[in-house]
Amino acid sequence: MRTEAFAVSSAATLLREAGESELLARCRTGDLEAFAQLVQRYRNRIFNLAWQLLGNRDDAEDVTQETFLQAFEHLSEFRGEAQMLTWLYRIAVNACKMKMRQRRFIEPLPEDFEPAEEIDWSAVEERWLLKRKIDTVLAKLSEPLRLVLVLREMHELSYEEIASVLGIPVGTVRSRLFEARRKFAQIWREMFGDEIR
């Protein structure tokens, strides 16, 4: 049963890759319709990555637009050695870094923030509260730690893929991930209490 499921998923992957290379060939001739299909495939992942790194919708949308414009412009430089998604992540991360340099992260909660009794947390939708908490803790991490943590834990990239996206050695990915986990847990505990959930 498992073998069959694996075979089906492998076949689906092969089909997807074949479709992708055909799309890429069409994009390289300036075919906007083919490029729109590629955008459709990856836009949400790029947008979510940008949001997780920048913390607000407007900047995340700007970065997503910028990523696809740059991808279209530099398509001839994509040789297909890396995955399309990894290549797009690299462009998006660089665009995010530029944005981060232009301004600070989202307006983080004040330094003396404590979960006050008078705030009725139950009135806030639970998932958006969780999102807000994560954004706040991520905002307190340094940029290199935030990048590796988001790419590993939220986008499930392998160490090699993270190294390729960020242009750093795999050993650095390992040590930054260790540091990022430790720091994230510590900040969470300090801001929201012991339990991380």
Place this chain on the structure above:
Amino acid sequence: MNCERAQRLISLWLDGMLGSEGEQALLAHIENCPDCQRVRMEWEQVRSVLRSYPSVALSPEFDRKLLSRLKAHKAPAPPLASQWLSHPAFRLASSAMCGLFIMALTLLLLMLHTEKPTTQPEQFSRWQRHGLGREVVQWLEEIEGRERRWQGAPSSSSSQLPSRSYRC
């Protein structure tokens, strides 16, 4: 194994990057270390919380905006060499260069194959040696010839003076 080392291994273990030997040593340490047990639990919670981050959707205008920006943008640039090769000015210049080259080559071949006319070394009159123009020289030689005829001397355009014979 100290806790610092164990916690580094926990990070690798969570990502499936630890071999079975390292895993056994780590689990043996964690079993007897409440601090590392707490760290492991916390980091699993960090993973769980980050993976439950709600994904957000793009605004409906995103596609329209991107499409209009893409249309305003030029088509993907072909490699630099082919850009040069396809440029009309480059094509025109290269055609002109080829034409010139062919013409130069033809001329060179013609010059090599045409026999040079055998020219006698020009006899310069003494007037010509003074750098006078052709017309002036002709005029002077004409006068000289007339004088010689009048004096009964042999006509010669050479610069050498007629040898005099002194008969005794």
